Amino acid sequence: MGNCFSTSSVAEISPLDLAVKPPLAVVASPAAAAQTHLPAPPTRLPIPPPSAKETTATATATSTVTVKLYGPPNSLVTSYLRFALLHKRVNLRFVPSEDQKPTIQIGSEKTSGTQDALLRYIEEKFPEPRLMLWKFNLEGFDEATPPVVKTIWLQHRSMTWHVERMLRWSEDLAARGGRRAVDPSVGTPKMEIRKFAKSYTQLQEMMLEHAQMEERILFPVLESVDRGMCKSASAEHGRELPLMNGIKEYIKSIAVMDSGICSEELFSLASRFKSLQMMCKAHFEEEEKELLPMVEAAEMGKEKQKKLMNQGLEVMRGTHTNVFDFLLQGLTPQEAMQYLDLLMNFADPDLISSFMCQRDIVD
Structure with a gap:
């Protein structure tokens, strides 16, 4: 993972992240994956970075x-x-x-x-990093898994990584007590807070549109076959929104402080991100365990599945137009290419061309 497409300093992404995040080996439960066609909660084994x-x-x-x-x-x-x-x-x-x-x-x-x-x-x-998987077997998926389920799961992966990145960044800010970062490209503390705010704005846009997509497209389909199935997930969305908006306002208040940024406000900010990280982790795990398997159980035909995915992408048009690179940055190279494969194979070409083709070309 990491900043694959931006030409900005790595410090703008996170002062604590490496330019290339070390890849992860994933060990999942084959039995659980076989039963649900969904990822079992993985045990992540970090591979040491090269010398x-x-x-x-x-x-x-x-x-x-x-x-x-x-x-x-x-x-x-x-x-x-x-x-x-x-x-x-x-x-x-x-x-x-x-x-x-x-x-x-x-x-x-x-x-x-x-x-x-x-x-x-x-x-x-260019063998590294590897991009290709001959089958969509990430975390236990198979050919029977509806494309909208794979798309949602990959979006969860990206949002999880970005929330954890923002948490680490906020903790680093607090530990420094508002003092200048070691990396000179970060700039002054005020400049760093502005970059921090920009990154959070991108994350919030993706998370809000993801929640809207689920509420408008996914949940109605599941509720039509079993009323009340999505009640808990909808309630989670309701609890997360005030926290997310509160973080945004708190970042704004820190950015306009005339007397300098003090540790107390930064530790409070880090605490709020910790709450968001824990809430998102539990929420995503619940959806992946309780709801996403039911999409396959609903026995929709291929055309219905394809329509569902395109409706979801339409709701998330802003994410895929404004912060598409940001979404992909939260994925490993293989996961990012799998996401692109899903768009290429199942999405409406006219829709995805608006956010895949109309982009600045990087020499």
Whole structure:
């Protein structure tokens, strides 16, 4: 995970995060996953980061390579391949082309082909981080799992990571007592608070639209087959909203302090983020255990499932238009590509082209 697409300082994302978050090995319960087609609560085993020597070698191997991507700028396939290359941390140069078949050039070598063929080519040329999974088997999913369930689960993953990141950042701010961060790119304490506020605004937009999507699209479907099923989840949304709004106002009050930022306010802010983190964790786990398996149990046809997913994306248009990179940053590279695969395979092309194709090209 990490800031795969932004050119901003890593410190703007979080003073405590590395530029690339170490990957995680996940151990899940095969029995539970087989019963529900949903992820069992995973035990995360952190893989130690590489040594400084290994890190330098890897950085040299990728950062000195310039990759040219040719293709129409309004093509979903071109955009998909661009996201894949950005995850590889190569120097990417996009060259608009009228040819509908995208082409990748590395040095003097040019390769054209289908989306899958070019993704395999990217994986062969730049093995790390791995992007491809031949089946959607993240955390126990399988082909029978409705796409809207996979989408919601991945959104949960992203929001969970961002909430935890904001918690760590707020704790670091409090520990420093409002003093300047070690990283000079963070700027003055006032500048850092503004960056902190911007990041929280992005998170809040994603969380609010996610809740609206569930309430308008997912919950009515489940309530139609078993009235009262979503009562607890709806109540959780009601409890989270005042806390989220309170955090936003508290950040505003800290930002306008004339006498400087003091530790007391920052520790209070960190405490509020801790409450939000605990509340979201319990809420997401409840939904994934009690509600999402029922979407498959509702026995909707493929077309109904596809319609449900597109309705959900329509409700979350703001997230996918304004903070799409932010959403993907909260996922591992494999998860981010799985999210893009879901959009490419099940979403309405006209809808997703509005937030996949109309983006600034990064050279």
